[in-house]
Amino acid sequence: MLLRRLIPTTTRLLHSTHLAMAEPQAKKLKLEKTTIGTHSGTFHCDEALAVFLLRNTEKYRDSEVKRSRDQTVLDTCDIVVDVGAVYDESRNLFDHHQRGFTEVFGHGFETKLSSAGLVYKHFGKEVIASKIQLSIDDPKVTTLWLKLYKQFIEAIDAIDNGISQYNTDVSPRYKSSTDLGSRVASLNPWWNQPFNSETLDAQFEKASRLTGEEFMGKLDFYANAWLPARDLLISAIEASKATDPTGKIILIAEQEHLFDFEAEQQTPEADKAIYVVYPDEGGNWRIQAVPVASESFESRKALPEAWRGLRDDTLSSATGVDGCVFVHASGFIGGNKTKEGALKLAQMALAM
Incomplete structure (x- = not known):
């Protein structure tokens, strides 16, 4: 009888001890969730995409976003993009607005980077390798990394930095507002809509998803259609030598x-x-x-x-x-x- 009474009591004690240990652990895990800092107010295509890319890396996956221009708030973030006037990879600071900033992607590209290009330069290979399930050192990852910069990221960098596509002062014959940057801009609240942090933050998340869907769509095409066609070309060049x-x-x-x-x-x-x-x-x-x-x-x-x-x-x-x-x-x-x-x-x- 005594033994039967002790067993439930012991079980309760073990269960209580487990809960006591688990609760701090859960709190610790919650505290360890990473945060990405970017500026508050009107948002743009470059930081929307930069945030999406970071959220597809191992370290910053599903990170929370803090949108602020208060340096004390930004200092609490694990990584900061498009605000702060500092570019320093070692400190996880990726802004491009500061005087004297001249960083480019390299590999023959000379367009000044925006926050999208900065993040892509440092984290793009990881995002691509993870998506297509290849080693980050695989030559195909490098090929896709360069191709996506040329076909997708570079235009975002150029538009955000005010770089004209053509070396001319001729006025365009028509207005284009269907590019990705224009569609992101249209997600900002209108002048007669609520312009508060809650609304802006919610719309920013929509913008980040939009840029991410287009990036992943491009990656899907280049990885699964364009890259195989490239292999066919190489084979065709060899085969054509017989003729x-x-x-x-x-x-x-x-x-x-x-x-x-x-x-x-x-x-x-x-x-x-x-x-x-x-x-x-x-x-x-x-x-x-x-x-x-x-x-x-x-x-x-x-x-x-x-x-x-x-x-x-x-x-x-x-x-x-x-x-x-x-x-x-x-x-x-x-x-x-x-x-x-x-x-x-x-x-x-x-x-x-």
Whole structure:
């Protein structure tokens, strides 16, 4: 009987002791949750994205955000972005507004960084590696890190720093307000809406999610569509040497990777590809002159002037190649009904 009475009592004592130990532990874990500091008031695209990126690192995952310009408040944060007038990685301070700040991403990029670029420069590889489940030292992570800066982050840096996209004073023909920065700005309260910290903080969280969704969407595309296409290009370059040992005619549909690959390999101008040959959606084959740059309308070597604007039998008679379909009036592209015919046109054009 005595033993039966002691067992519940002992159990209660052990349970109480466990609770007493667990409660401080829970409080300790709560106190250890990291915080990210950024400025209060109107928010912008760069710090919204910077916060999202930090929340996708191991150290700052799901951190709370303190939005303030009070230095005593910011001093309590584990990391501070876009406020404080100091850039010092060793102290986790990432502002870009201070006089004399000239930090750039490097690797050929010369745009001054915003808080988005600063955080991406230091933490971007970790975010990418975690998302695609590769080691941070994997070359594919570096490739994606550079590509996403070029295609996504750099524009945010430039816009936030007031850097024009073009070296011109010509007025634009139209107004664009559909870019990410404009959409983030539109989440700030209107002049006739409540402009208090609670409203601004809630809207800032929406802005951070918006920038993050677009960043992750871009990462998903470049990791799962663009990067595999790059591998195909490298294979195509090797395979195409059986047809054209000079490497100037490539059997491939995707050209975007070609410019990146040539830059990485530091391909001499004399050895760069001139034409790509590929099947079109109608079952015919195309021969396209490679442009001098990905954004350019000027070709490295357009198809011969004597062929331009001709079609079908007329073009076949002019070239001596059966199955011709057309050559564009500008000479940037042409077509033939067969792979062999398109390759023959490319070879002839190369020699002319």
